[in-house]
Amino acid sequence: MPDGVATAAPAPIVLDAIGKRYETTSGPVQAVDSVSLTVRREEFVSLLGPSGCGKSTVLGMIGGLVTPDAGRILLDGVRCAGPSPDKVALVFQDGGLFPWRTALDNVTFGLELRGMPAARRREIARGLLEPMGLSGFESKYPRELSGGMRQRVAIARALALDTPILLMDEPFGALDEQTRLLMGEWLVGIRRRTRKTVVFVTHSLQEAIALSDRIVVMTARPGRVKDVMDVALPFPRDLNAPEVTELRAKLWEQVREESLKAMGGRP
Amino acid sequence: MGRLGVLGCQAASLAALLVIWEIAVRTGLADPLFVPTPAAVAGALGSTLREALPRLGDTLLKTLAGYALAVGLGVAGGLAIGSRRLAHAVAMPYVVAAYGVPKILVLPWIALICGLGATTAVLTATLFAVFPILLMVAAGTRDVDPTLVTAAVSMGATRGQVSRKVLLPAVLPSVVAGMRVGVVFAMLGVLLAEMFAGTRGMGYLMQRMAMAFRAPDLFAATAVVSVLSIVVVLSLEHLSRRLSRWR
Amino acid sequence: MKVWVWRLGIAVAALGLWEAVAAPLNPLFYVRPTALPGALVAMWQVPELPPLAEHVWLTLREIGAAYLLAVAAGLWLGFLLGLRRTVGRVYEPLLAALYAVPSVVWYPSLMLFFGLGPASKIAFGVLLGFFPIVVSVLAGIRQVPETLVTVARSMGAGPWTVFHKVMLPAMASTMVGGLRAGLALSVVGVLVGEILGSRAGVGYVINYAYGLMMTREYAVLAVLVAAGVLALDLAGALAEARVKRWAG
Numbered sequence: 001m002p003d004g005v006a007t008a009a010p011a012p013i014v015l016d017a018i019g020k021r022y023e024t025t026s027g028p029v030q031a032v033d034s035v036s037l038t039v040r041r042e043e044f045v046s047l048l049g050p051s052g053c054g055k056s057t058v059l060g061m062i063g064g065l066v067t068p069d070a071g072r073i074l075l076d077g078v079r080c081a082g083p084s085p086d087k088v089a090l091v092f093q094d095g096g097l098f099p100w101r102t103a104l105d106n107v108t109f110g111l112e113l114r115g116m117p118a119a120r121r122r123e124i125a126r127g128l129l130e131p132m133g134l135s136g137f138e139s140k141y142p143r144e145l146s147g148g149m150r151q152r153v154a155i156a157r158a159l160a161l162d163t164p165i166l167l168m169d170e171p172f173g174a175l176d177e178q179t180r181l182l183m184g185e186w187l188v189g190i191r192r193r194t195r196k197t198v199v200f201v202t203h204s205l206q207e208a209i210a211l212s213d214r215i216v217v218m219t220a221r222p223g224r225v226k227d228v229m230d231v232a233l234p235f236p237r238d239l240n241a242p243e244v245t246e247l248r249a250k251l252w253e254q255v256r257e258e259s260l261k262a263m264g265g266r267p
Numbered sequence: 268m269g270r271l272g273v274l275g276c277q278a279a280s281l282a283a284l285l286v287i288w289e290i291a292v293r294t295g296l297a298d299p300l301f302v303p304t305p306a307a308v309a310g311a312l313g314s315t316l317r318e319a320l321p322r323l324g325d326t327l328l329k330t331l332a333g334y335a336l337a338v339g340l341g342v343a344g345g346l347a348i349g350s351r352r353l354a355h356a357v358a359m360p361y362v363v364a365a366y367g368v369p370k371i372l373v374l375p376w377i378a379l380i381c382g383l384g385a386t387t388a389v390l391t392a393t394l395f396a397v398f399p400i401l402l403m404v405a406a407g408t409r410d411v412d413p414t415l416v417t418a419a420v421s422m423g424a425t426r427g428q429v430s431r432k433v434l435l436p437a438v439l440p441s442v443v444a445g446m447r448v449g450v451v452f453a454m455l456g457v458l459l460a461e462m463f464a465g466t467r468g469m470g471y472l473m474q475r476m477a478m479a480f481r482a483p484d485l486f487a488a489t490a491v492v493s494v495l496s497i498v499v500v501l502s503l504e505h506l507s508r509r510l511s512r513w514r
Numbered sequence: 515m516k517v518w519v520w521r522l523g524i525a526v527a528a529l530g531l532w533e534a535v536a537a538p539l540n541p542l543f544y545v546r547p548t549a550l551p552g553a554l555v556a557m558w559q560v561p562e563l564p565p566l567a568e569h570v571w572l573t574l575r576e577i578g579a580a581y582l583l584a585v586a587a588g589l590w591l592g593f594l595l596g597l598r599r600t601v602g603r604v605y606e607p608l609l610a611a612l613y614a615v616p617s618v619v620w621y622p623s624l625m626l627f628f629g630l631g632p633a634s635k636i637a638f639g640v641l642l643g644f645f646p647i648v649v650s651v652l653a654g655i656r657q658v659p660e661t662l663v664t665v666a667r668s669m670g671a672g673p674w675t676v677f678h679k680v681m682l683p684a685m686a687s688t689m690v691g692g693l694r695a696g697l698a699l700s701v702v703g704v705l706v707g708e709i710l711g712s713r714a715g716v717g718y719v720i721n722y723a724y725g726l727m728m729t730r731e732y733a734v735l736a737v738l739v740a741a742g743v744l745a746l747d748l749a750g751a752l753a754e755a756r757v758k759r760w761a762g
Contacts, residue, residue: 085423455616
């Protein structure tokens with residue numbers, strides 16, 4: 001082996017020219033077109049773009065819930081062919097919590113599927129809910145919890161699977177601004193502690209800048225990669241720093257163009 | 268007005284109704300041959316209960332049998348139709364049409380084939396009860412939040428696990444609601460069959476009392492069946508509330 | 515497109531199955547669908563059956579009377595319970611309790627009181643039909659958005675104006691659903707009443723055919739009545755759609 005070249009482990013996520021087409025009543029629609037991306041280990045990548053640009057579809061493909069029509073997806077060098085609950089955990093926009101299960105039972109769901117004994121899974125779940133400040137709420141049902149609490153439970157449920165990759169589809173989208181900001185700060189802390197690779201879908205520039213190592217800007221439908229920007233700033237990020245303002249301006253320029261296209265395309 | 272006040276008003280209204288009724292018959296406003304006094308009805312209660320008890324049991328058994336069949340068919344059918352889009356679109360007009368046709372039209376045919384016994388009553392009960400159950404379960408199955416299924420699949424759930432751990436608990440409230448409605452329809456079917464073509468059961472007894480102008484007995488019997496039905500429905504309602512705590 | 519193909523397929527398959535199953539069996543009990551049109555033609559001349567036309571006319575009149583009374587009673591009771599809050603609180607639970615009783619238990623008493631004539635059928639039809647109407651009026655009143663009433667009042671509208679220019683249009687789509695259901699139930703009530711005990715009407719003829727084991731004629735009648743009821747319901751659905759489009 002030549003000096004200086006280490007045997008690199010395969011990247012956790014490789015998107016190789018993936019595409020997805022849907023059949024609708026008004027004809028075929030190309031949701032995603034030839035998207036390529038490599039996500040590095042422990043990296044936090046945001047997918048940013050206007051509504052309908054296919055970012056959720058891309059996430060669905062990484063999670064093995066949607067099959068690409070073109071290209072392939074490699075997780076740790078292995079082709080993705082369906083849900084991979086040992087590698088990938090998802091957090092959905094409205095939580096997707098089971099309303100008939102308590103917070104604790106929601107968090108243990110994935111472990112239950114794996115056949116883990118009850119005492120052990122409850123222990124793990126409690127351990128996850130505690131640093132989230134939900135210690136007293138384990139036996140509450142989702143309808144008794146606030147929006148922010150529900151999302152934290154959803155994230156705990158995903159963390160319980162202990163996967164190296166976390167996919168999050170606008171998890172804070174349904175929350176009010178203050179809660180969003182707080183949840184963002186809290187997510188940064190979680191991420192540092194758990195050292196996961198994260199792909200995060202959002203349409204908020206603020207959120208993308210506050211949380212990511214890299215931001216992938218997507219075009220309006222059909223979704224392609226328009227630009228990839230590095231955010232080489234230390235955490236915690238001061239959102240009023242001049243670098244941030246500059247970055248936001250650059251991002252907005254890109255995103256604005258695509259947002260207008262997305263809006264113009266509507267009847 | 269608080270709960271006690273409402274109960275008091277209801278009791279007072281019922282009492283007033285009974286008094287007016289008693290007076291109306293006594294003063295000759297209503298013919299006691301057709302409208303017995305409440306006192307007469309109360310007096311007939313004892314003997315009617317003795318006469319009715321075995322028949323009541325008979326009716327209840329048939330109701331139970333028909334109900335069980337209807338629940339089985341309705342829940343299975345509702346789950347099957349509600350979970351597949353094509354099946355739902357194709358089958359729905361037929362189900363709704365069948366629901367809209369007065370099912371009494373089929374009763375003579377059932378009686379022709381199955382005779383005057385319990386089979387006719389049970390089948391009629393099933394026929395009457397299955398449609399509301401099926402419709403409610405189908406609607407409940409369709410309304411299951413697809414994100415819940417996606418979340419379970421993303422965590423590695425097999426088809427069986429999705430059915431057991433997601434679909435079933437999500438659909439349970441609709442099943443219970445359908446079952447609650449179904450029990451009245453099942454009893455309706457049995458009584459109807461007994462009145463049309465029966466030799467036993469409460470329906471037949473009540474028909475006979477009407478033909479014989481045994482007004483106090485008939486009113487008493489009507490009261491007994493009504494109370495029984497209300498008790499059954501209230502119990503089911505209580506049960507369904509306990510099972511739906513999370514909603 | 516696919517859906518229609520499937521629907522047609524099911525209908526054809528069902529009729530085919532019916533024909534195949536019934537053909538070899540005793541025609542006294544099992545009627546083949548292909549025998550029905552012939553029976554329809556023959557029925558008008560069959561001397562054993564009572565004259566159909568006047569019975570149908572009687573049933574229609576009974577249904578009409580029952581429905582009109584049900585609507586009147588249902589609207590009156592519904593508005594009484596819905597607009598007068600305290601009256602509603604006291605009597606609505608009693609009404610709900612009545613809903614838990616299988617309606618047919620009242621019929622023997624009605625027959626005893628009104629006899630076997632049309633009156634008992636009309637009474638039963640009213641009893642069944644007025645329920646959904648009351649329920650829909652109550653539901654309709656409840657779902658009128660408070661803001662609409664407030665807006666009208668702020669412009670100086672008096673209670674009668676608020677009622678007929680704001681509440682009624684806002685309640686229209688809910689109420690029309692109840693009126694439709696009430697019609698369906700009035701029809702059922704009259705039919706059940708006739709089949710269980712009467713001397714005239716379509717139900718009586720059906721019962722008559724059943725009694726004489728004239729299975730083919732009974733089947734034709736049943737199919738015709740079913741078709742008639744479905745047509746009536748379809749008309750009701752169209753009316754409901756029009757009201758919904760207007761009420762928004």
